[in-house]
Amino acid sequence: MIKIYGATRYTVLRKRILAPKIKEIDIYSPRIARAARAGQFVMVMVDRVSERIPLTIVDWDREDGWIRVVFQEVGVSTIKLGLVDIGEDLYHVSGPHGVPTHISRFGTVAVVGGGVAVAALYPVARAFKEAGNRVVAIIGARSSNLLIYEDKVRSICDELYISTDDGSRGIRGYVSSALEKIFSEGLKLDLVWIVGPVAMMKMCSSVARRYGVRAVASLNPIMVCGIGMCGACRVRVYGKTRFACLEGPEFDALGVDWNELELRLQMYRDEENISLRRFLESGGCIGQDKT
Ligand SMILES: Cc1cc2nc3c(=O)[nH]c(=O)nc-3n(C[C@H](O)[C@H](O)[C@H](O)COP(=O)(O)OP(=O)(O)OC[C@H]3O[C@@H](n4cnc5c(N)ncnc54)[C@H](O)[C@@H]3O)c2cc1C
Ligand code: FES
Numbered sequence: 001m002i003k004i005y006g007a008t009r010y011t012v013l014r015k016r017i018l019a020p021k022i023k024e025i026d027i028y029s030p031r032i033a034r035a036a037r038a039g040q041f042v043m044v045m046v047d048r049v050s051e052r053i054p055l056t057i058v059d060w061d062r063e064d065g066w067i068r069v070v071f072q073e074v075g076v077s078t079i080k081l082g083l084v085d086i087g088e089d090l091y092h093v094s095g096p097h098g099v100p101t102h103i104s105r106f107g108t109v110a111v112v113g114g115g116v117a118v119a120a121l122y123p124v125a126r127a128f129k130e131a132g133n134r135v136v137a138i139i140g141a142r143s144s145n146l147l148i149y150e151d152k153v154r155s156i157c158d159e160l161y162i163s164t165d166d167g168s169r170g171i172r173g174y175v176s177s178a179l180e181k182i183f184s185e186g187l188k189l190d191l192v193w194i195v196g197p198v199a200m201m202k203m204c205s206s207v208a209r210r211y212g213v214r215a216v217a218s219l220n221p222i223m224v225c226g227i228g229m230c231g232a233c234r235v236r237v238y239g240k241t242r243f244a245c246l247e248g249p250e251f252d253a254l255g256v257d258w259n260e261l262e263l264r265l266q267m268y269r270d271e272e273n274i275s276l277r278r279f280l281e282s283g284g285c286i287g288q289d290k291t
Contacts, residue, residue, distance in 0.1 A: 009028070009029070009089065010027055010028065010029055010089050010090040010091070010092065010093045011027070011028040011087065011088070011089050011090075012025050012026070012027060012028075012084050012085065012086055012087065012088055012089075012090065013025075013026045013027065013028050013066055013086065014026040014086060015084075015085070015086050018070065018119075018148045018149075019141075019145060019146045019147070019148050020145065020146070021072055021073040021074075021082075022070065022071070022072050022073075022116050022146070022148055023070070023071060023073070023081075023082050024058070024068060024069070024070045024119070025068070025069060025071075025081075025084070026066045026067070026068050027066060027067050027068075027069065027090060027093055028065060028066050029042075029065065029066065029067050029093055030065030032057070032060070032067050032093065032095050032096055033060040033061060033062050033064075033065050033066055033067050034062050034065075035096050036057045036060040036067060036095075036096045037096065037100035037101075037127075038100060038101045038103065038123040038124045038126070038127040039098065039099070039100045039101030039123070039124055039127075039218065039249070039250060040056075040057050040095065040096035040097060040098045040099075040100055041054045041055060041056045041057060041095060041096070041097050041098050041226075041249065042054070042055055042057055042067065042069065042093050042094065042095035042096065042097065043093070043094045043095060043097060043223070043226040044069070044077075044081065044090060044092075044093050045090065045091045045092040045093070046077060046080040046081050046084060046090055046091060047080070047090075047091045048091050050077055050080060050091065051076075051077050051224070052092075052094075052223075052224065052225070052226060053077045053078065053081075053223075054097070054220075054223045054226060054245075055069040055070075055071055056069065056070075056117075056119070056120035056218075057069065057095065057096060057123070058070050058119045058120060058122055058123060059122070059123060067093075070116060070119035070120075070148070070149075071116065072115070072116040075272050075275070075276050076272075076275050076276050076279045079276075079279070079284065080279075080284075083284070094226065095226075097226045097227070097245060098244075098245065098246075098248060098249050098250075099246075099247065099248065099249075099250065101124050101127060101193070101216075101218075101250060102216075102250075103127045103128060103130075103131045104131060105131050105132045105133060106128075106133055106190040106191045107133065107134065107190035107191075108133065108134040108135075108136065108187070108188060108189050108190050108191075109128045109133045109134070109135055109136070109189070109190065109191045109192075109193060110136045110137075110138060110179065110182070110189050110191070110192045110193070111124060111125040111128065111135060111136070111137050111138070111157075111193045112137075112138045112139075112175050112176075112179055112192060112193070112194045112195070112196070112204050113137075113138075113139050113140075113175070113194075113195045113196050114139070114140045114141065114174070114175050114195075114196030114197060114200045115140075115141055115142070115146065115196055115197060115200075116148065117195040117196040117197075117218075117220075118139045118140075118141070118147070118148050118149045118150075118153065119148060119149050120195050120218065121137070121139065121149075121153065121193075121195050122149055122152055122153055122156070124193060124195075124218075125137055125153060125156055125157055126156045128193070129156050129157065129158075134158050135156070135157045135158055135159075136157065136158060136159045136160075136161070136182065136187070136189070137153050137154075137157040137159070137160045137161070138160075138161045138162075138163065138175050138178045138179055138182070139153055139160070139161075139162055139163075139175070140162065140163035140164060140165075140170075140174060140175035140178065141164055141165075141169075142164065142165045142166065143164055143165065143166050143168050143169075144164055144168040144169035145168075147162065147164065147169060150162065161178045161181075161182065162178075163175050163177065163178040174200060174203060175196070175200060175204065176200060176203035176204045176206075176207055179192065179204055179207050179208075180207050183207065183210075183211045183213075189211075189213050190213070190214070191213070191214050191215070191216065192204065192205075192207075192208040192213055192214070192215040192216070192253075193215075193216050193217075193218075194215060194216070194217040194218070194253055195217070195218040198220070198258060198261050198262045198265065199262070201217045201219075201253065201256075201258070202256075202258035202262075204217075204253070205217060205253035205254055205256065205258075208253065208254070209254050214252075214254075215252070215253035215254055216250050216251070216252060216253055217250065217251060217253035217256060218248075218249050218250045219235055219244050219248055219249050219250070219251060219256065219261065220249070220265075221233045221234070221235055221244050221261060221264060221265065222264065222265060222267070222268065223244070223245050225245070226245045227245065227246070228243050228245060228246040231243070233245045233248075234264070235248070235251065235256065235257070235260070235261055235264075236256070236257035236260050236261075237251045237252060237255045237256050237257070238252070238255035239257075
């Protein structure tokens with residue numbers, strides 16, 4: 001076991017820039033590292049006035065006591081997180097939250113991920129592989145410079161397809177087109193597992209439906225508490241209201257009300273923009289009391 005000198009609770013041990021605005025950090029947290037399983041997430045508070053944001057646990061080391069998250073800087077909380085340096089402590093990290101991915105020997109599983117979510121796909125693909133499945137990965141990004149975790153995903157999959165919206169790498173188009181392509185070429189899949197932006201997950205699930213294959217999606221609704229108390233993460237699946245933080249984040253993709261999820265994600269857009277503007281105008285310092 002590596003002795004981590006000076007690490008206390010939630011110390012940032014390592015930090016790496018993977019792509020523009022996409023960062024990877026390792027956080028010292030022996031308790032979460034001991035319990036973490038593929039598909040789960042943590043709720044992170046950067047400082048004592050920060051909101052709590054959900055981030056997928058991308059990797060962990062039970063012996064050395066760290067967990068890894070990969071995040072895209074999209075608003076105040078993720079920008080603040082990106083400003084934390086190695087050796088500094090985060091205010092609070094709770095977890096692991098959520099139901100772990102149901103891992104079984106299904107046969108051939110396609111794991112599909114877009115953008116920053118390719119990192120979230122990695123532990124799940126690894127777990128499917130370890131369970132004896134043939135794993136076909138489809139990963140994509142808007143452009144080649146935004147493609148992350150390619151080598152890591154390749155190292156644990158049987159086949160890897162890459163797509164970029166602008167065609168700068170791999171198949172031109174969305175990951176859903178790549179999924180369509182492998183189906184149309186006759187590859188027989190037993191399960192499709194999807195993670196990424198809502199529009200992408202919606203398209204992939206309709207491809208899976210067309211080919212009559214079961215699909216599971218890891219959803220990303222807004223979360224506030226992460227423990228089933230606030231109701232912010234409500235999603236409708238087969239007409240029933242489900243709490244993604246407690247009962248998810250993974251659900252049967254064919255039953256998800258994608259349009260409602262999309263609308264709910266936009267609910268606080270004005271407030272988020274105001275908050276971001278104030279944060280940037282204040283010089284973007286972390287640990288501040290007013291934003
Ligand atoms: C279970 C779960 C796991 C997640 N894992 C990751 C991860 O590993 N890496 C990562 O980068 N992000 C992940 N997210 C999304 C992440 O939580 C949000 O990007 C973050 O909360 C945004 O906070 P902010 O204050 O920086 O931005 P805000 O100001 O809150 O939002 C900025 C923009 O991002 C959009 N946004 C806000 N929350 C979400 C969301 N949950 N999903 C998609 N778009 C959102 C807003 O609509 C807005 O346009 C996950 C979300 C969930 C529910
Ligand atoms: S985030 Fe509060 S109930 Fe799910």
